[in-house]
Amino acid sequence: MPACRLQGAVLLALVLAGCGGGAELPPPAPVRQQAALLPRGQEPVEDPATRRDRFCRALGRIIDAEPDGFADLRAARAGDGAWDGTVVPPGLDDCRIEGDYRPGARYVCHGGALAGGSADLLGESYDAFATDIDGCLVQPIWYPRDWRRGQEFTFAGGERQVLWRDQGPGGGTANVALNVEEDLTRKVWTLRLAVGTER
Numbered sequence: 001m002p003a004c005r006l007q008g009a010v011l012l013a014l015v016l017a018g019c020g021g022g023a024e025l026p027p028p029a030p031v032r033q034q035a036a037l038l039p040r041g042q043e044p045v046e047d048p049a050t051r052r053d054r055f056c057r058a059l060g061r062i063i064d065a066e067p068d069g070f071a072d073l074r075a076a077r078a079g080d081g082a083w084d085g086t087v088v089p090p091g092l093d094d095c096r097i098e099g100d101y102r103p104g105a106r107y108v109c110h111g112g113a114l115a116g117g118s119a120d121l122l123g124e125s126y127d128a129f130a131t132d133i134d135g136c137l138v139q140p141i142w143y144p145r146d147w148r149r150g151q152e153f154t155f156a157g158g159e160r161q162v163l164w165r166d167q168g169p170g171g172g173t174a175n176v177a178l179n180v181e182e183d184l185t186r187k188v189w190t191l192r193l194a195v196g197t198e199r
Contacts (some may be wrong), residue, residue, distance in 0.1 A: 011029040032097055051090055056136035059176070060091035062107045062195050066174055070097045085109070091129065092193060099196075103163045103173065106196035115190040122180050122189055129178055129191065137164055137176070147176075156186025157182060158189075173197045 010082040062085075065073050074083035078096055085095030085107055093109035099105035112125045130152075137147035146168035153161045164176040 005067060012137055052132050055090050055132050058087050058138070059133070059136050059195075060141070061087050062089075063174065063176070066107070066197060067097065067102060068104075069101040070107050073097065073107065089193070091125075092100045092191070104199040106194050109195075110190050112191040116187060117189065119160070119180050119182065119189050122191055123160075126160060126178065126180050126192055129193065133164060133176060133178060142168075 010013050015116065028159045062070070065071070070085070074097055076084045077087045078084050081098070081100050083097045085097055089109060092109040093106060093113070095109040097105060097107055105125065114121055134149060137149075145166045147164050148167045150163045150165065155161070160180045160183060162178050166174040166178050174197055175195070177192075177194045177196075179194070180189060182189050182190050
């Protein structure tokens with residue numbers, strides 16, 4: 001009989017320990033909120049006015065650096081008389097400075113490369129960039145500069161070009177050019193934005 005009571009007491013102690021009668025269990029770990037991350041390579045969507053404002057500020061920095069041959073915008077050397085550009089306007093992929101000094105130095109950016117196919121496939125992007133450039137260069141911040149858009153040219157094979165020139169006092173030499181051009185060696189169509197000075 002004493003053995004039965006002992007077994008019952010041990011069993012009761014085990015049950016109480018399992019039900020919280022023994023040592024306290026640690027509290028559950030807090031649940032952390034995980035930050036919402038965009039997949040790699042995807043940028044947040046921005047409204048057209050914000051995107052155009054960023055584009056105009058980048059284009060303005062490039063134009064303002066033109067009188068010094070873009071010296072302030074030079075990054076790593078990319079060949080003889082060439083450097084990578086530090087400012088890349090939204091929508092373009094890469095920029096390079098070609099030439100050591102003014103006149104002759106050009107800030108050239110590319111974007112929208114298309115292997116094979118027709119130049120017409122870049123037409124919508126070309127028109128959107130031209131509209132953005134128009135919007136940037138008519139702003140009053142450019143006074144006394146007076147940017148004027150020239151005639152658009154379409155060449156055989158689908159290449160296109162439009163040029164904006166500074167017609168203000170002391171101007172007439174700085175220009176902004178937008179092209180759809182073909183690299184015949186690589187069979188690639190690309191958009192090209194260039195800022196420079198006519199010799």
